[in-house]
Amino acid sequence: MEFKKNILVVDDDPDVVAIIKGILHSGEYEIQSVCRGREVFARLEEKRPDLIILDIKMPEMDGFQVLKRLKASPETSLIPVILLTGKGQYQDVLTGYELGTDYYMNKPFTGSQLINGIDLFLGAGNAHKAVNESVS
Numbered sequence: 001m002e003f004k005k006n007i008l009v010v011d012d013d014p015d016v017v018a019i020i021k022g023i024l025h026s027g028e029y030e031i032q033s034v035c036r037g038r039e040v041f042a043r044l045e046e047k048r049p050d051l052i053i054l055d056i057k058m059p060e061m062d063g064f065q066v067l068k069r070l071k072a073s074p075e076t077s078l079i080p081v082i083l084l085t086g087k088g089q090y091q092d093v094l095t096g097y098e099l100g101t102d103y104y105m106n107k108p109f110t111g112s113q114l115i116n117g118i119d120l121f122l123g124a125g126n127a128h129k130a131v132n133e134s135v136s
Helices: 014-023 039-046 063-072 090-099 111-122
Strands: 005-010 029-034 051-054 081-085 103-106
Touching: 005 014, 005 039, 014 029, 014 111, 029 039, 039 063, 051 063, 051 111, 063 081, 063 090, 081 111, 090 103, 103 111
Parallel strands: 005 029, 005 051, 051 081, 081 103
Antiparallel strands: none
16 A cells, blocks of 8 residues: 655645645645644644645745744654745745745746655655646
């Protein structure tokens, strides 16, 4: 029996979450989602993801705050985090990497970009089966 990799998507935009789930529809992954930064930590108590896809601009606790807390904790510091965000200014990218993001992607994005980012951490080729077309 092959175990599915668990991906946690953290974004307050349900359309973005639906797009990501659509791209990764093949069944290779178990996709969980939360819409607020604070919800990440409750979800981590239930199930530890293999990868987190994290937006920056969210209410209450933004993605930078979530990332900082994730990377500061020995229990979660090794979970790969992909920042997927509309904040693409140089300073935003720099801040993301300074706080410990493993990969930074801008919105809009294509399915191939997302798949390639995921493959960096969950194994080359695993996600390629899931993508049918690019998403803008």
